Amino acid sequence: MTISSENSENSENSENSVNPTASERSRLTADEKIALTGGRDFWHLHEVPSQELPSIMVTDGPHGLRKQSSEGDHLGLNDSEPATCFPPAVGLAATWSRETAAAVGRAIAEEARSQQVSVVLGPGINIKRSPLCGRNFEYFSEDPHLTGELATAYVDGVQEQGVGTSLKHFAVNNQETDRLRVSAEVDERTLHEIYLRSFRTVVTRAQPWTVMCSYNAVGGTLASENPFLLTEVLRDQWGFEGLVVSDWGAVADRGRAVAAGLDLQMPADPAGEEDLRAGLENGTVDQAAVDRAAGLVEQLIRRSVENLSEAETEIDVEGHHQVALEAARRAIVLLQNDGILPLDVPAGGGKDPGAGGSGTGDACTGPTPLAVIGDFAATPRYQGAGSSRVNPPRLTTALDSIRSLTGTEVPFARGFEPGKDADAGLQGEAVDLARRTAEAGGTVLLFLGLGEDVESEGYDREDMELPAAQVELLEAIRQVTGRVVVLLSNGSAVRLPAAVTAAPGVLETWLLGQAGGEAVADVLFGRANPSGHLAETIPLRLEDTPSYLHFPGDHSRVRYGEGLFVGYRGFDALGTEVAYPFGHGLSYTTFELGDLAVTSGADGLDVTVTVTNTGERAGRAVVQAYVSVEGSTVTRALRELKGFGDVTLEPGASEQLSIRIPREDLQFWSVVDGTWVVETGTYAVDVGFSSRDLPLRAEVEVLGDEPTPVVDTTWTVGEVMALPAAQAVLAPLFAQMPIAEDPEMQKMIAQMPLNRLSGLGGLDRAMIQQLVDAVNAAM
Ligand code: BGC
Numbered sequence: 001m002t003i004s005s006e007n008s009e010n011s012e013n014s015e016n017s018v019n020p021t022a023s024e025r026s027r028l029t030a031d032e033k034i035a036l037t038g039g040r041d042f043w044h045l046h047e048v049p050s051q052e053l054p055s056i057m058v059t060d061g062p063h064g065l066r067k068q069s070s071e072g073d074h075l076g077l078n079d080s081e082p083a084t085c086f087p088p089a090v091g092l093a094a095t096w097s098r099e100t101a102a103a104v105g106r107a108i109a110e111e112a113r114s115q116q117v118s119v120v121l122g123p124g125i126n127i128k129r130s131p132l133c134g135r136n137f138e139y140f141s142e143d144p145h146l147t148g149e150l151a152t153a154y155v156d157g158v159q160e161q162g163v164g165t166s167l168k169h170f171a172v173n174n175q176e177t178d179r180l181r182v183s184a185e186v187d188e189r190t191l192h193e194i195y196l197r198s199f200r201t202v203v204t205r206a207q208p209w210t211v212m213c214s215y216n217a218v219g220g221t222l223a224s225e226n227p228f229l230l231t232e233v234l235r236d237q238w239g240f241e242g243l244v245v246s247d248w249g250a251v252a253d254r255g256r257a258v259a260a261g262l263d264l265q266m267p268a269d270p271a272g273e274e275d276l277r278a279g280l281e282n283g284t285v286d287q288a289a290v291d292r293a294a295g296l297v298e299q300l301i302r303r304s305v306e307n308l309s310e311a312e313t314e315i316d317v318e319g320h321h322q323v324a325l326e327a328a329r330r331a332i333v334l335l336q337n338d339g340i341l342p343l344d345v346p347a348g349g350g351k352d353p354g355a356g357g358s359g360t361g362d363a364c365t366g367p368t369p370l371a372v373i374g375d376f377a378a379t380p381r382y383q384g385a386g387s388s389r390v391n392p393p394r395l396t397t398a399l400d401s402i403r404s405l406t407g408t409e410v411p412f413a414r415g416f417e418p419g420k421d422a423d424a425g426l427q428g429e430a431v432d433l434a435r436r437t438a439e440a441g442g443t444v445l446l447f448l449g450l451g452e453d454v455e456s457e458g459y460d461r462e463d464m465e466l467p468a469a470q471v472e473l474l475e476a477i478r479q480v481t482g483r484v485v486v487l488l489s490n491g492s493a494v495r496l497p498a499a500v501t502a503a504p505g506v507l508e509t510w511l512l513g514q515a516g517g518e519a520v521a522d523v524l525f526g527r528a529n530p531s532g533h534l535a536e537t538i539p540l541r542l543e544d545t546p547s548y549l550h551f552p553g554d555h556s557r558v559r560y561g562e563g564l565f566v567g568y569r570g571f572d573a574l575g576t577e578v579a580y581p582f583g584h585g586l587s588y589t590t591f592e593l594g595d596l597a598v599t600s601g602a603d604g605l606d607v608t609v610t611v612t613n614t615g616e617r618a619g620r621a622v623v624q625a626y627v628s629v630e631g632s633t634v635t636r637a638l639r640e641l642k643g644f645g646d647v648t649l650e651p652g653a654s655e656q657l658s659i660r661i662p663r664e665d666l667q668f669w670s671v672v673d674g675t676w677v678v679e680t681g682t683y684a685v686d687v688g689f690s691s692r693d694l695p696l697r698a699e700v701e702v703l704g705d706e707p708t709p710v711v712d713t714t715w716t717v718g719e720v721m722a723l724p725a726a727q728a729v730l731a732p733l734f735a736q737m738p739i740a741e742d743p744e745m746q747k748m749i750a751q752m753p754l755n756r757l758s759g760l761g762g763l764d765r766a767m768i769q770q771l772v773d774a775v776n777a778a779m
Contacts, residue, residue, distance in 0.1 A: 027051055028298070029050075037294060037297065039266045040055055044057050051298070056305070058117070062123045062138065063104075065108060065112055065117060066387070067080050075387060076388070079391055084392065085324065085513045086513045087324070087331050089137070094534065097330055107320045111315050112161075114314065118308065120164070122154075127142060127567075130460075131492050138457070142582065144194055146641060146644070148197065152202050162308065166210040166245060167203065167211045169214035171196055181217070182558055183218065184216055184219075185557060189563075189671050190560060190564050194566055196233060203234065210243045213244055225260045243296040243300050248267055251265045254269070258293050263292070264296075324514055327513070329523060330531055330532055331532045333533060334586040336505065337504070337506075340504040345406055345525050371433045371437040371442065372412045373473075376418070376447040376487075377397065381449050384452070393514075394514060400517060415427060422469035430476075431473075434481050448466055448488055451467070455490070464495045486503045486505070486506045488507065496579050533584060539578050546565045547561075550562060568582035568583075569637035581691045584692070589615030591621040592611075592612045592614050593609050593688065595656075604661045604663035605643075605660075605685065606660060607658070613651050621647055621689070622689070623645055624687070624688060626694060630681070632681065633679065639691065642661045642685075673707050677707070683699065711723070716750065716751055717730075723775070726778065729774045
């Protein structure tokens with residue numbers, strides 16, 4: 001059986017798939033087919049020697065390779081082969097750069113090829129519903145558009161090299177609390193528009209070789225046994241042509257799972273084979289489902305073997321470090337700056353920015369005494385804990401990089417020990433250093449953040465606070481100097497106390513991978529101009545976040561009560577003040593936007609805007625386009641990100657930027673029609689540099705594709721009267737009624753279903769039906 005691509009929304013890449021013919025598959029024995037639906041061990045699939053199918057290896061992912069040659073585990077406990085550690089998704093997302101995501105994907109694939117790894121288990125694209133999700137560092141954004149675009153670029157980057165990806169965790173895996181059992185209860189529209197939307201984008205545009213189902217249940221059914229997710233949505237609606245693999249240990253019963261659409265249970269589990277055999281015997285599993293699963297595993301193996309047969313064993317270690325460095329530079333978000341940044345390079349200091357430097361190094365402008373304070377400067381937080389942990393061959397620290405860039409032994413004090421209470425000795429030393437630096441007219445660079453024990457796969461954060469010992473240290477330092485630049489390392493939003501937001505310079509550096517130290521130094525000294533933007537809102541308080549009252553649920557059930565209003569959609573709908581809005585990010589230069597033009601065509605909207613660098617330094621501008629529909633017939637967020645692009649400009653230079661908004665990105669999920677619909681109406685496109693800095697607006701008319709409704713007697717008078725075709729039929733009738741002149745009465749009547757008008761104003765059931773028929777005929 002081949003998987004039909006008839007319903008594929010975009011099967012552009014389908015010609016790359018290797019579909020074994022029916023006769024090839026029929027050569028597999030019944031036992032071989034069953035064996036293929038499960039792993040051979042922790043990281044390998046089964047071989048079938050009679051069919052010359054070797055055992056292939058899959059490996060985490062997503063921000064570097066975690067190939068375990070000895071004992072395997074999925075919790076990041078045992079070591080893996082050295083591999084470049086790129087910025088985790090939290091950092092990659094802050095670049096807002098498809099080009100960067102693709103470059104990282106290509107480099108990871110080269111490493112996978114050199115290690116004979118067939119599939120990289122990533123990217124992870126679940127939506128950041130709450131800042132508390134322990135795995136947010138592995139996910140991109142609170143927004144499905146940004147997530148989908150960057151993940152598509154990453155998947156294309158990896159797969160171009162003949163290595164597969166595993167789009168995970170499908171689906172609605174937005175918390176770690178009770179992750180193996182919890183059922184996510186999400187309304188239909190929110191499910192499609194928010195939680196499945198980015199999966200749809202990546203599946204339809206990039207056809208990942210595999211999709212990994214999540215641990216949790218959705219609507220009461222485990223994702224691994226969920227026919228709605230694994231078959232109806234993924235295959236029938238989106239035309240997915242690849243294989244569905246389970247998350248490690250997500251399968252409770254392989255028979256039920258294969259029947260629902262799962263193809264491969266990982267890791268090895270002999271009980272799974274028994275379950276599948278039992279299902280076949282008792283008729284709850286069709287042989288066709290086993291044929292499908294085994295066929296897709298065979299297809300994956302053949303495709304991979306073909307692609308890996310000529311793989312190089314050498315990789316360009318330095319080149320990949322440079323890719324990681326450029327990604328890290330682009331990921332850093334300048335939250336605020338009163339002019340304290342960039343710092344001057346002390347006289348006599350200054351290294352060559354080197355290959356890949358996007359910076360604009362100043363000439364040396366004289367010494368600025370500096371002090372580096374905070375443990376993270378010397379022992380960086382550069383990735384999260386759990387199955388994604390990479391073992392990098394080298395690791396740069398901010399302290400070393402600052403010393404090497406400035407050519408001076410910049411003094412350092414640890415200030416605190418991550419995960420520990422305030423230490424009077426460490427704090428005292430740091431405050432003394434800050435005082436001496438202030439007396440010499442210098443600047444303190446203070447590195448704060450979350451420890452690895454706080455953010456991890458497997459459990460959620462308890463709060464969104466910076467550790468108290470660090471806040472205490474900052475407050476003590478601020479008693480002796482105001483010249484403090486705060487640099488934050490964390491995998492998801494933290495609450496920023498007043499002492500942080502009052503600092504003259506604040507950089508959110510997220511988690512930056514192995515080259516983060518150099519990237520931080522380059523940005524501090526203006527060798528690179530910061531261009532990262534927030535992929536998640538930084539709220540003022542946890543209590544303000546839209547999911548607050550509904551996270552993480554109880555009794556293994558979590559109700560997504562905020563509905564569509566996740567992240568900025570919720571903050572904007574309520575007008576809630578935030579610390580920094582979604583999309584925010586400053587630069588050392590200034591940009592201006594002009595000449596906005598939006599045209600509406602059959603394929604979507606075309607946005608053009610002129611970007612001018614009005615400042616003194618070269619830099620990259622990230623331009624964002626948000627769409628809203630005035631007077632929409634359905635509940636909508638105030639505005640939604642639907643397009644973005646970037647352009648790098650020299651001082652004074654201008655360039656026209658084009659942003660395409662494909663028609664499918666204008667769709668909403670109609671619960672009435674059970675399908676995606678573009679609504680007819682006036683669409684506003686707001687363009688700017690963050691969700692709350694949108695200086696330009698243009699409006700266009702869009703002709704929708706709403707299915708012609710079939711009116712029946714359960715419709716209200718108001719609903720029927722809203723149809724232009726109905727007005728001509730019904731208006732004369734209502735004009736004769738005494739209510740015609742009474743606006744209150746009209747409002748009341750508008751709420752009444754037609755079938756409740758029987759007996760009123762001389763109407764009976766037959767007349768009402770005639771009216772309904774007349775309305776339907778008029779449409
Ligand atoms: C994680 C997956 C990972 C797998 C294999 C699981 O615990 O949820 O993301 O790919 O382990 O390590």
